[in-house]
Amino acid sequence: EVQLAESGGGLLQPGRSLRLSCTGSGFTFGDYAMSWVRQAPGKGLEWVSFIRGKAYGERPEYAASVRGRVAMSRDDSRSVAYLQMDSLKIEDTAIYYCARGVPAILGYYLDDWGQGTLVTVSS
């Protein structure tokens, strides 16, 4: 059974940094892209980033709304994907979901999701 577990969320002040982690189990982690999707309170889903698997060069991609402030990485030996977020803004407040990506030509659909971790940015 595929399982994804996020950690690292919490209450932070604007301008601070945080690192989210996503630990996968039940599948060969390195064979898949991993993605972060967030959901602000009462709002819809917003894709944040993904990182390709080893076969695709482990290259990350980022949404325009966060590009320049976030960096995604992975450690396949530990089955963990990370999202480093800097210069946090109030509008970054959301539940952050980790999801497993199944490849298409350029993008991915997301077939398994973690339970999410809440990030609250407030002064």
Place this chain on the structure above:
Amino acid sequence: DIQMTQSPSTLSASVGDTVIITCRASQSISTWLAWYQQKPGKVPKLLIYQASTLQSGVPSRFSGSGSGTEFTLTISSLQPDDFATYYCQQYHSQFLTFGGGTKVEIE
């Protein structure tokens, strides 16, 4: 980025109804489209990928169709468990985008 527009944003229906949700892309995405279901306080769940392929374990009353810029999700014989919010997502581009969601409410 490719914009995804869903309609309606809210839909009221009764158990047993057939429901159709539309998703439009701002440019052609072939059939690189997925649909997700999210219940309140729960994690999104993949229903359909490549516009019309049912994910394993998803009931056959869910179906998807379309290509290019216009897509539909159809729920036949709506069940109490189907009242939820549904999202489309394009993966034609490496910059993934979701539609704004369609909430299916009990009439």
